[in-house]
Amino acid sequence: MTHRTTRTPQSALSTRRRFLQQLAIGGAVVGPGSAFLASCATGGGDDDDDAAAEEPQGEVSEDNPLGVPTDQPVEIYIFDGGFGDGYATDIHQPIFSERWPDIEINHHAAVDIAGELQARFAANEPPDFVNNSGDGQMDTSQLISDGLVHDLTELFDAPSWDDPSVPVRDTLVPGAIEMGTRDGTPYVLNYAFTVFGIWYNKTLMDENGWPVPTTWAEMLDVCADIADHGIAPWVYQGVTAPRYMNWPLLTMATKLAGPEILVAIDNLEEGAWGHEAIRESAHALWDLGQKGYYLEGVEGMEFRDAQGLWARGEAVFCPSGSWIENEEADAIAEDETFELAMMPEPLLSDDAVMPLETIRATAGEPYFVPAQANNPRGGMEYMRAMLSMEGARGFTEMVTSFTSVLGSSEGVEIAAPGLSSAQAALNAAGENVINWFYTSWYPTMENPGIDQATGALLRGAADVDEWVERCEDVAREIREDDSITKQSR
Template sequence: MPNTPQISRRELLRGAALVPVAGALAACATPASQPAPSSAAPAATSAANPFGVGDKPLEVWIFDGGFGQAYATDIHQPLFKSKYANVEIKHNSTKEITKVLQPRFAGGNPPEVIDNSGANFMDFGALSQDGQLQDLTPLLDAPSWDDPNVKVRDLLDPSVVEIGTYDGKFSVLGYVNYIHGIWYSQKVFDDNGWEIPKTWDAFLELCETIKKSGKMAPFTYAGKHPQYLYEPLLTMAAKIGGNDVLVNIDNLEDGAWTAEPMLTAAEKWAEVGAKYLMQGTAGLDHVQTQTAQNKMQVAMLPCGSWLENEQKSTTPEDFAYAMFPLPDVTSSDAMPYGTLHTQPGENFIVSAKSAHPQAGMEYLRAMLSKKAAGDFSELVTTVTTVKGASEGRDISPGVTSASKAVADAGENTLYYRWYTWYGPLNDEAKAATGQLMTGGLKPKAYLERIQKKADEIKNDSSITKYKR
């Protein structure tokens, strides 16, 4: 990497208005010299209008990724308009959230609602530190859209509130239950007599069998977006050493990245990188690798439960998506077979300094109705964080498989938060993981590189620290 001058996070935030910056490293803030716009004076509140939505426009930005944007234009926005016909909705979408919206925050005129997702989502920690995130606690205590006798918080998986809380305030709404695992075609496995591996040795044996068959490559991942690979690496490390492996990483504990379970996991995945990757993986993005799987060019890849919908235009009708959890590394793993990484994702925020944040919160309240969440689940073949919203719905094979995996995991589920708390650490981990998988970094050096960045962040007093 080229040498770059070291600047504090606050300087980075304040400099955002002066230079265009792309990627998660770019934090978002209102420059000190730029006055924030005055928020809309709220209308009278009532049970039907708990936040006091007025007549000012509502600007919505959707990440145009695995779930597309039709759910917003065809489900959520018409539902909102059914109650607020006088509020103009300005709908927008982009694949580059930070690149497009970071200047808006820097300029002091952010939109109301943002689906802050994708490979280049905005740094939640920086947004929180700079007072850009609307406190959504009133949303939790508001009556639900469907039933005034039920509070919104009672519809949500409790992890949504826990993971969406920054500096003691609930400010990030995870709308989708992301379920991570190794994805494959049930048809391909059935046709070839390949069985789901429950141990790491069996996984390597399966990779070798597939490789020797000459039919397809054993494994791939989104080479241009290495977070797709650090996800199973971290999950494996936690499975080996227990949940504290991830808690220590989140909390910037000394040596958390270089702990023994992390080294074992890095060594295991480096071996996959050296022996079993589809040719050209490093230069491909998520859609290209996933499409290669649809074309029967590769057998397995790590992904989340948005995969099936993202690939619906290229998936053969009888492909039958399915997923399995990471295999046991040894019989002495701290967590049992079936342990999963699952946590709320597709994160929505309301801009505290937008012109009409009241409408932004009401838009989220509409999204959290059982009808909106159920229609969303059916349209984009996934599961939301709204309890029971998918009941009685026509759910796809992949989502059925992922949902069963979650049920089988029970309490043995994992999550981590460092990547949304510390954007620069996420950038460093992605870059280093790419090098690990191509042989550019050995496992020990890989972890030392990320640990160095974690230590820099820990020792930077300008960066707000978060704890689990």
Template sequence: MDRLSRRGLLQGAAGVAAAGALGGCAMGGDDATNGDAKGTTSANNPLGVKEDAPLEVVIFNGGFGEEYAKAHEALYRGRYPKAEIKHSATQQIAETLQPRFVAGDPPDVIDNSGGSQIDFNGLVSQGALTDLGELLDAPSLDDPGKKVRDTLLPGIVDVGSYDGKFLTVNYAYSAYGIWYSKKLFDAKGWEYPTTWDGMIALCRTIKAAGIAPWTYTGVHARYMSWPILTAAAKLGGIEVIKAIDNLEPNAWKHDAVRTAADAYYQLAVDGFLQPGAEGMDHIQSQTEWCRGHAAFISCGSWLENEQKSVTPPGFDMAVAPTPSLGTSDKLPFGAFRGTGSEPFIVPAKGKNVRGGMEYLRIMLSKKAAADFTTRVSSLTAVTGAADGLSLGPGLTSVTKLIDASQGSAFTWLYSTYYRKLERERVNAASLELFTKRITASQWCDRVQKSADEFAKDPAIKKYKRA
């Protein structure tokens, strides 16, 4: 079983086609680095950064904004004052940077996130990314006697590795679960249910009180596939998820997946979903939830920061694991999906590859990680970096979720390996499911058919999860 203690990609549907087009473009691989700058290696400069080499950083300007990156750049500038840093931020990562990959002139560091993220499958298959193994084995900034890899939370290296190469640093740590307002629940005398029967019973009570039990984003309906897969993993074990990651035949038709899908389909059948949610994007549905128009929402731990401008004082948001489907669940109630997110890459053809790796090494220091957490209310991949910090109620709840899981957190990788499978196929099928246009069984069949198509497509690079 994967043992993770670990912001989901704030991704929508826009720009997917552009991102996917990368697979058909020749980008060049890591056999050439476009004249990569290199300086003298020393104890203070273990990666051999050329001290006056310019560094270009491009940040996805999403739920985390860009100010945290400016703080990280200031730390880099403090170590290399002769280096000019070019900073830019955009929500259109693929549209902005794909042509530069094709031209062999990419930036040195990219936060490859968002709805217009460049498809990792294309980047990996064409050798467009620097192998960051040297970064992992470099001494950490905080403790030269400890390697960078030894400062990372469990699972961070796994989720950033492809074919045995560590190619991306998923900087944020995201916990996924079911969110609710403790203020509302305390006022109503409600308790979060630990079982699915308890969830359905509470939904009836909530609906009778004139509040929609659940809301969701119909535009990004895949958000509702997350609790389905989480519940399936808890019911059937992590092997259910690994089969899905490995595109195995009938993986999506496993009894545990069917049972979980049928359970969440009941929310639609019994009228527990907020009317109109099928037309909402993630911000709209989250705002409805913050306004108290719905009791539950499925989301990742970036939620608190993304909604900070509209969350009422004292709302006291909290996250909880998906309820257990039955007494035969193989994983405990406290198990949840936790994973690294906000993927940072160093293009192989960047002009300052070593500066790019050094920038990531600085990001992975406790000072940089603590600053990130303080600014954007998200944990990072760095072990212990949030210790002693004053956290908001949502993030405090996340830390309690992690502690209560006692190491039983897990994740899936199919959405990283085969981005379009989740962003397009699972997303579309999930909207059909929660608008009752297909049944839970048909949802499983439809997604499995899509997974089979990916498995049989020779143009799609395949990955094996052990």
């Protein structure tokens, strides 16, 4: 299966190692849409050793360091969401096939990954490679606990695709492997590198002389002026994903009080969600709704519908990750004058302990190899091809997203204004890059837990005290559930 996707040229990126190290912030595995579904699969235990022993394996050699069997097909599933699947069919698969022409690739694209694959995991008949993303994302933590995800140590220790003298692990930004690691074992490859912030309609802002707000007081002033012009100041991802607003909420709170508040949340500490800085940030977003600054009816919209209206000029501000430029490319293309840009979240107070330029950024978009796959070594070899310089650069060119491969931005031209502004924000942030882990450690804590609480806050069905209470209840359920393996930092 092959189809063609037009590539977008892009402007030059800095590739200094120090800058890339600043990108390596451990944290949540997030992709375009980040809901999680609990896995219905069962397995693991002693069967894992038997499965490993039965893995088909070719002869290990300098040209075949993972021992990929050349007489076995590789079955892959790609999430057909914000990044689409053209990067797989048009870039990664040709790279793989050039080196392994006799290995058949069975490609599948799916919007609902769990809906497509949970029954196959339950039957111990999973594919060889899974891009586990989107609102139909499977619960990776549960899959790992059930012994259904393959250890990727061999992949990261193997020689890299481009230079046999350099192991794969040394080609990745620091922290990328650790984000997919549980109890010391790497299970997930987080391939894309995402910058989070508030994305805005730069065309409207420039035309009307509205300044990019740096404080929350300035944000409210700008919102009042925008509303007076008959435009909605804000949109968020509707009933599907109000959790997108957790990102500016937690980022603004962290700027105000420092990253220790995120550690407390990740470690499930009692009272963490009730910290005064988090309350203040939650109140700011609640107040937007009280003032009528959210797009009318957004609370009942699907996330793509809401974002599409933003891209068509019906709202100015939208929280998201740097995938949004590709995700809304069709809507953006309808208006040749539309230009988007990213801004860091405003400061809630002048006495904030972190600077305005502080942003959230992390490696994300998870890929894994199932432990019960027919050809797990083929799945890992496919990952090794993805992590080639050609594969990483091609991904960036096609979907306007950075990757976790060191130096892969060198020579890539970024014409996309949104990604260019994200690059500028990363440069400005320096070492002030934050992230949190609870969304990947405890998927159901984020969705449906905190997600539903934040949805109620935004639509005015809960005030800040009620929101805090609901968030604390969600954290308590995770904390007291002995069946859930706890992580800490």
